[in-house]
Amino acid sequence: MEAWPLLTRIWRLQRALAQEAAPCIGEYGLNPKELMLLAFVEKRPHAGQLARELHLPAPSVTHALKRLERSGLIVREHDPQDLRRFLFTLTPKGREALEAGRVCLVERLRDRLSRLAPEERATLIALLDRMLEEHA
Template sequence: MDAWPLLTRIWRLQRALVEEATPCIAEQGLGPKDLMLLALVEHTPHAGALARELHLPAPSVSHALKRLEGAGLIERHSDASDLRRFVFELTPRGREALAAGSDCLTRTMRVRLARLSPAERSQLNRLLERLLEDDA
């Protein structure tokens, strides 16, 4: 199989899942990109690292972080190891929004996965894991 058709199918699936889950995510006052940023802040608390992870310009990430901070979903603190930069962390409200938004996406994916047999789901998971393996 040629790589391009596979890539376009993966992209179309991702877009369809996000589109289907967006109304539910919006009930949390979030957009899909906000949800992804909240999920990343939990593990990557520095703005520069978030920008690199998302492959976005730092000013775009900073603007989004300010918006989420203004909404009470994240907090900014001075980094104890380097006072010139900040670390971001989820507030309790941010954790609730992340959990609810993640649940929206999970339910949407479950509907799609229900089209597959248990054996097909298992095989899909194994194949995706193989594709995600780092080259050693």
């Protein structure tokens, strides 16, 4: 199989899951991309780290962070180690939204995975793990 057909299928699956989960995620005033940003904020509290990790322009990430802040899902504080930078953390409301969104996406993925036999699911996971390995 050529790489492009595989890539388009991965992209289509991701889009389908996001669309199926959108109503559930929307209950928290989020879209699927903002939900992913919340997940990344949980692990990488600086805007620069987020932009690099998500491979997005810094202004786009900054704009999204401001929207999440206005929505009360994250808070911004000066980094005590470098006052030129900000730290972003999830609020209790943000944690609730993130957890609900994760549950929603996982349920949609489980629906899709239920179409596979248990051995097919195990093979899929093993193959994805191999593809994600760093080159030796």
